[in-house]
Amino acid sequence: MKTNILVTGLFLLAGLVSSCQSEMEEAKGYGYLQLSSVDVNKSVTTRADITSTEAIAVDVIDESALVVKHADDWNEMNDVLLPVATYTIKAYSADKDKEAQGFDAAPYYEGQTEVAIEANKAKAVEVTCKLAQAKVSVNCSESFKTAFNDYSCTVEGTDLSIPFVKDESRAAYVKAGQSLTVKVDFGNGKSFSQQITEKTEAAYYYKVNLDVTEGNASFDISVDQTIHQYEVTVKVPTKQESADMVTGDIRNDISKVWGQFAYLSGICNLEEITSPVQFRYKKKADSEWSTIEAAQEEGTKNYSAKVAPLDFDTEYEYYILCGDKTGETCTFTTEAYVEIPNLNFNTWTSVKKGFLTKRDCWFPNGDQANSYWATGNDGVVTLKSSNSIPVEDGRDGYSVQLSTVSITMVGYAAGNLFIGEYNTNMSDPASSVKFGRPYSGARPVKLSGWYKYAPGASMRTGATIPSDRTLTSDECEIYVKLWAGETLIGEGSFVDNKNVSEYTKFECPINYLDSTKRPNKITIVATSSRYGGEFEGTSVVGQLAEGSTLWVDDFELSYY
Structure with a gap:
């Protein structure tokens, strides 16, 4: 995907008509602003998301962050007389929601620049608008589809979970500034997660390609700055359970899953342990993992760790690891909180x-x-x-x-x-x-x-x-x-x-x-x-x- 650019031209007319000149002479300490045109940057190669009819609104904002002039359509903003000051000229999509995410979200464009209005002077100002969101898509290779017959895939972020069903070819718009994780669920509480990026960048396209590997999971990113594209390749192990590192499935073990804590368990069969054995865990809805050291049960290859505090009635993911060896990702859901009424005894x-x-x-x-x-x-x-x-x-x-x-x-x-x-x-x-x-x-x-x-x-x-x-x-x-x-x-x-x-x-x-x-x-x-x-x-x-x-x-x- 190419970077989508709108160029909004804001021009202070160099030569004002005679009637305007006389008004300027009478209003010392004022300048004259006119928005002359909005144009589409013809140098952008890919223009699937934008046309020359894109509706652009404009705000003129003073130094106290007050909008002193607004137009839903830039064509409606004509001659504007402004006091001498520095203003922010902000242009943005007039009919779209910047916060919307998913397949049904529309591309949202915005840009801004500052201009200093001087008495009896005219200046030309140009605002460049670009896509304010990021895009993401998921493609599964034929090898992946063959290796895993039954799976579901989601891309998860902050208050975000977008399902990519098999053969889904569409891209989804997501808010910039959040981390993204691709999650593949294989059923039976087994899943695989990989963070795509710690922070999405506006106007970038994240193309996720899922493939398979016989060894350990791998993750590779290539970036093409010329077209603002991240090519993300994630290789998922065909064998989700490793004989070396086995994550204990505690999902249905009542003795290990409580309201605000859980006992994680796993097995490390490595002959030589050169790194500490640990567990990683996180809320399913989050992207950042937490790490805790695992304690070995004496005389065994079993490891465990108590994690707390956790949130009530929340699904978590976790896995065991040692060095570059990891067990599969498993899940559990904590017990729900139910309030005991009047514990403060104030009601009688x-x-x-x-x-x-x-x-x-x-x-x-x-x-x-x-x-x-x-x-x-x-x-x-x-x-x-x-x-x-x-x-x-x-x-x-x-x-x-x-x-x-x-x-x-x-x-x-x-x-x-x-x-x-x-x-x-x-x-x-x-x-x-x-x-x-x-x-x-x-x-x-x-x-x-x-x-x-x-x-x-x-x-x-x-x-x-x-x-x-x-x-x-x-x-x-x-x-x-x-x-x-x-x-x-x-x-x-x-x-x-x-x-x-x-x-x-x-x-x-x-x-x-x-x-x-x-x-x-x-x-x-x-x-x-x-x-x-x-x-x-x-x-x-x-x-x-x-x-x-x-x-x-x-x-x-x-x-x-």
């Missing part, structure tokens, strides 16, 4: 409830119900005030105050807050609580937040003693659990019995009992008395202390 509602006296029954949701988060307030307010309530105590918005209280019939009620359901069952209080809500998001690896704790003054007597020890002070607990079906697959707990008077950060790492399953249910629980949920019949029998109070705020789940 209440309704009046109670047996004889109506009291505020507080709910940590916006709909006056235990619809996602729940508490035992619905049962407590039958006889007492809510013991799980919002408070304003120095942190941003609301915090949660959970208090252990004595209550008729069950004996005690620990303040609690949890993801799940609560429906009061006086004949079987233990069944009032159902922990967990459906969850389809990425697996978290840690729960953190802020807490204060004041254990009650004295432990109750006659309580059931934990099998591992006797409590001398009440304990608060914050924990998270995840299930796959009915199977618990991950859990983490934070327990404390100290008096903590200032908000303090807590962290609760999550231990996965089974990393080969994804969760479909989650709960987070906070309670002022760890054993406040131990029942025998209708009575609480767990060790606890009346008056124990836990404050919590701003929970956060981490994913790497």
Whole structure:
């Protein structure tokens, strides 16, 4: 492809008609501008994209970047009187979108130059417009088509993915200034990628030719400046899996692909390793690769590396390499993020409830119900005030105050807050609580937040003693659990019995009992008395202390 050139002639008339001369004499400090013609540069050999009827708009721009004169069609811009100053004359395609990309995008031309307007003087100005985009096409050799019967090819860039189906002969326009990568997908998670250029140049044509090789992949570029053309030849290995370097396919391995990290794996069978074994990885939509050193598993030829942080619900590419030896390119997609509502506990509602006296029954949701988060307030307010309530105590918005209280019939009620359901069952209080809500998001690896704790003054007597020890002070607990079906697959707990008077950060790492399953249910629980949920019949029998109070705020789940 030849460089497309438009030459826009902007001329200040050397001899103005007498009426203009008298106007200039009266307007000292002004110059006279006239756009006399727009012409097509006849020296350009290839003119398939432009004709002499190309619509060109013109802007006259002052030093403060203000357009002082505009014409959608240069023919409409006639005599213009301008104050003495320096102006930018900008000419561009009037009816096309410079940002458009793909086969349907039209060529967009632009150019500009500066001119200094002097009092009572005329100057000739010429603006040369050229193609503002780049072009790209892909051609597959017959050898390539024979070697790979089933493949798909795309050219990818910044927010760009152009499919080049088999025998596609058209070229596509793309924005200048971006990197371009050709990607060949062979199916089954196997693909080949090669960057064409780090930065596309305006008015250049990138002709990509895909061929095959029996050895390692190769990449060659030849540039013809006279016609503004890059001839890019990419030779793809016919054998996509090398016996020397084998990239492990983790696409369907749940234990290795998480929400914001992944464990890459591969095998290096080289007899002599002269360079460090590494992995390269990137988002499929990106062109730039990141590199990370691989760690060898002792006594094997297996290598692995943890890459983080990654983006949720995003497809990545990766391969193993050592020196000039590489494994095939494989892909995986990270787990999606699903928000847990009201983790900052700033949303609360209440309704009046109670047996004889109506009291505020507080709910940590916006709909006056235990619809996602729940508490035992619905049962407590039958006889007492809510013991799980919002408070304003120095942190941003609301915090949660959970208090252990004595209550008729069950004996005690620990303040609690949890993801799940609560429906009061006086004949079987233990069944009032159902922990967990459906969850389809990425697996978290840690729960953190802020807490204060004041254990009650004295432990109750006659309580059931934990099998591992006797409590001398009440304990608060914050924990998270995840299930796959009915199977618990991950859990983490934070327990404390100290008096903590200032908000303090807590962290609760999550231990996965089974990393080969994804969760479909989650709960987070906070309670002022760890054993406040131990029942025998209708009575609480767990060790606890009346008056124990836990404050919590701003929970956060981490994913790497």
